[in-house]
Amino acid sequence: MFVTMNRFTIDPDHWEDFEERFRQRAGLVDGEPGFIRNAVLRPESATSNQHVVMTTWESRSAFEAWTKSDSFRKAHEKAGQTPKEWFIAPSKLEIFESVTDSGS
Structure with a gap:
């Protein structure tokens, strides 16, 4: 299994947006x-403004194929139209390969 976590540091005034x-x-x-x-995770801590957008894939190759697809471009x-004032910092993409998974 392959997991991506895109971390977005969002101004609290724009969390709902x-x-x-x-x-x-x-x-x-x-x-x-x-x-x-796909899951969008809201921070529970008052000291964090980071939302995490997490996607789970069967494999890295499946994720990479998605990033090169027309549907990725459309999605x-x-x-680019998201107001810049929503963001406190640039997003950060992290990628992981699962070594264990209790949900399988």
């Missing part, structure tokens, strides 16, 4: 080969 953007997402990734799930068209 950011979260709504993902609630209204096109869902184009959902039918991609190897896609397992990210609105990213």
Whole structure:
């Protein structure tokens, strides 16, 4: 299993806006080969402004194929239209390969 975690540091005044953007997402990734799930995680700590957008894939190759697809481009068209004042810092993408998974 392969997991991506894109960390977004969001101004607390725009948390709802950011979260709504993902609630209204096109869902184009959902039918991609190897896609397992997408989750948007809100910070619980008052000292953190980082939301995490996590995707889970069957393999790294499935994720990479998605990033080169037309549906990826369509899914990210609105990213450039997101108001810059929502963000406190640039996003940071982290990638992981699972070594254990109790959900399997």
